[in-house]
Amino acid sequence: MACCSEQALLGQRYSSQGGVGNGSCVPPPPFQKVKFSFTLVMAKLLARSREPSRVVDSLIPFVGPRITRSSCRYDPFRFAAFFPKNCQPMSSHSNTIKRLTVPEFSAMKHKGERIAMLTAYDYSMASLVDQAGIDGILVGDSMSMVVQGHDSTLPVTLDEMIYHANMVGRAVQRALVVVDMPFPSNYLGVHRAIENAGNILKRSQAQAVKLEGGAEQSSVIAGLVAAGIPVMAHVGLRPQSVHQLGGYRVQRDAEQLMEDAVAAENAGAFSVVLECIPDSVATEISAKLRIPTIGIGAGPHCDGQILVFHDLLGLTPGKLPKHVKKYAELGQIIRNAVAAYCEDVKQQQFPGPENSFQ
Ligand code: KIV
Numbered sequence: 001m002a003c004c005s006e007q008a009l010l011g012q013r014y015s016s017q018g019g020v021g022n023g024s025c026v027p028p029p030p031f032q033k034v035k036f037s038f039t040l041v042m043a044k045l046l047a048r049s050r051e052p053s054r055v056v057d058s059l060i061p062f063v064g065p066r067i068t069r070s071s072c073r074y075d076p077f078r079f080a081a082f083f084p085k086n087c088q089p090m091s092s093h094s095n096t097i098k099r100l101t102v103p104e105f106s107a108m109k110h111k112g113e114r115i116a117m118l119t120a121y122d123y124s125m126a127s128l129v130d131q132a133g134i135d136g137i138l139v140g141d142s143m144s145m146v147v148q149g150h151d152s153t154l155p156v157t158l159d160e161m162i163y164h165a166n167m168v169g170r171a172v173q174r175a176l177v178v179v180d181m182p183f184p185s186n187y188l189g190v191h192r193a194i195e196n197a198g199n200i201l202k203r204s205q206a207q208a209v210k211l212e213g214g215a216e217q218s219s220v221i222a223g224l225v226a227a228g229i230p231v232m233a234h235v236g237l238r239p240q241s242v243h244q245l246g247g248y249r250v251q252r253d254a255e256q257l258m259e260d261a262v263a264a265e266n267a268g269a270f271s272v273v274l275e276c277i278p279d280s281v282a283t284e285i286s287a288k289l290r291i292p293t294i295g296i297g298a299g300p301h302c303d304g305q306i307l308v309f310h311d312l313l314g315l316t317p318g319k320l321p322k323h324v325k326k327y328a329e330l331g332q333i334i335r336n337a338v339a340a341y342c343e344d345v346k347q348q349q350f351p352g353p354e355n356s357f358q
Pocket of ligand 1: 119138139140141142143180273275296306307308
């Protein structure tokens with residue numbers, strides 16, 4: 001452990017990082033506090049009451065038409081409006097309080113707000129992505145390829161997904177965190193799927209899981225949702241089925257795609273990823289579903305978009321698929337920086353006096 005003066009010298013990396021998990025929480029302004037306490041009391045009343053509709057009736061003069069009898073049923077879109085943003089009385093953990101919740105995420109579609117998602121796989125990158133203002137972070141099984149170097153998403157294990165989800169969960173303060181169920185953790189029957197998804201939520205700070213599948217996974221989705229585990233479905237190109245699909249190719253069976261997306265919504269999914277499907281089909285699905293569609297290679301009319309971190313930032317070697325847009329060339333920046341460091345070491349230019357202790 002460094003002493004105080006040394007800590008100052010060593011700089012930020014060794015000082016307290018603040019924020020995450022340190023219990024610090026900016027207190028809300030007094031009015032917000034009153035409004036929040038009122039909402040919290042009313043929510044507790046509603047939850048305990050045997051006749052919630054009577055409680056709701058008595059609330060109407062105070063809160064107006066935002067709460068109606070039908071809000072007594074759990075409906076994510078209404079329920080999101082019930083609590084002030086960033087003040088969800090779900091947990092006292094500062095991390096969870098500030099995060100976008102599943103109902104708020106779903107409600108973005110109805111507010112006409114586009115949803116921006118990106119993958120992330122570790123603490124430092126997830127912190128940067130979160131600080132940049134992303135709405136949702138997926139700890140994707142694409143990790144198998146871009147982090148672990150495999151040639152498909154099949155090899156990554158449940159324990160490895162949880163290990164990385166944990167790092168991401170510790171970093172993220174604002175975005176919704178979703179974790180992929182790796183192959184074949186959601187194909188072993190509903191009970192095993194609940195056990196596996198439950199483990200993901202228990203051992204990371206993620207809020208939801210994603211699983212590949214639509215109609216054929218509807219009983220699994222329903223089982224997970226009944227267990228209180230929010231599910232993002234994934235239809236179209238499903239990389240875990242690469243051998244069955246015969247390669248990574250655009251999926252064009254419009255009828256099947258619509259059937260899968262509708263089945264996922266009916267089973268209780270809060271959102272669905274549409275991967276590599278024609279723009280026109282994605283447009284139709286997005287118009288039909290109440291839950292948000294998140295596209296990757298599915299055109300501009302989805303309710304949100306997702307890309308793989310390494311693809312967006314120029315860290316993936318080789319040719320990228322057509323649907324990817326590279327926003328930076330970090331690969332080249334890293335190579336240049338490391339080459340400059342090597343040269344400095346060889347030429348005895350590093351460390352200089354400014355990097356040395358007297
Ligand atoms: O694993 C992943 O990264 C994904 C998406 C990019 C949707 O499933």
